[in-house]
Amino acid sequence: MRVFKPRLRWEIHAGFRINTDVKYAPLAVIDVPAVVAECTEKWFNQTLTRVNDSVIRLGIVQGEFHWHKHDNDDEFFFVLEGRLFIDLQDRTVELGPGQGVTIPKLAMHRPRAPQKTVMLMVENQTIKPAGDETPNSKP
Numbered sequence: 001m002r003v004f005k006p007r008l009r010w011e012i013h014a015g016f017r018i019n020t021d022v023k024y025a026p027l028a029v030i031d032v033p034a035v036v037a038e039c040t041e042k043w044f045n046q047t048l049t050r051v052n053d054s055v056i057r058l059g060i061v062q063g064e065f066h067w068h069k070h071d072n073d074d075e076f077f078f079v080l081e082g083r084l085f086i087d088l089q090d091r092t093v094e095l096g097p098g099q100g101v102t103i104p105k106l107a108m109h110r111p112r113a114p115q116k117t118v119m120l121m122v123e124n125q126t127i128k129p130a131g132d133e134t135p136n137s138k139p
Contacts, residue, residue, distance in 0.1 A: 020047050024049045042062045045061075050125060068109070
């Protein structure tokens with residue numbers, strides 16, 4: 001079996017840690033509760049694995065992210081624990097455990113979680129997780 005050595009890549013956007021390295025190779029068991037237990041940050045995003053041209057990311061979040069959009073990519077959010085609100089220009093989508101939503105490309109949005117929330121995200125592997133707009137962008 002091939003040994004997987006992830007490239008350590010991460011960014012911090014306004015205090016939000018976004019890890020774009022792939023943590024788990026194909027056939028590796030992904031232990032989400034262990035990753036959640038290790039997390040000490042209020043806004044943490046870790047790429048778990050790659051599936052074809054997409055990545056599966058784990059978000060452990062509390063607070064508000066900035067308004068942003070993705071010019072070329074849709075983004076799927078699926079809540080495992082807690083409550084996630086995704087503010088859009090004309091409404092807010094509220095998600096609880098077991099619920100998900102796809103945010104289409106070009107849609108200005110702002111994820112926020114009033115309490116600790118654990119979610120999965122499915123995105124194109126080339127997406128800019130912090131968005132194609134600056135953190136000062138508003139709808």
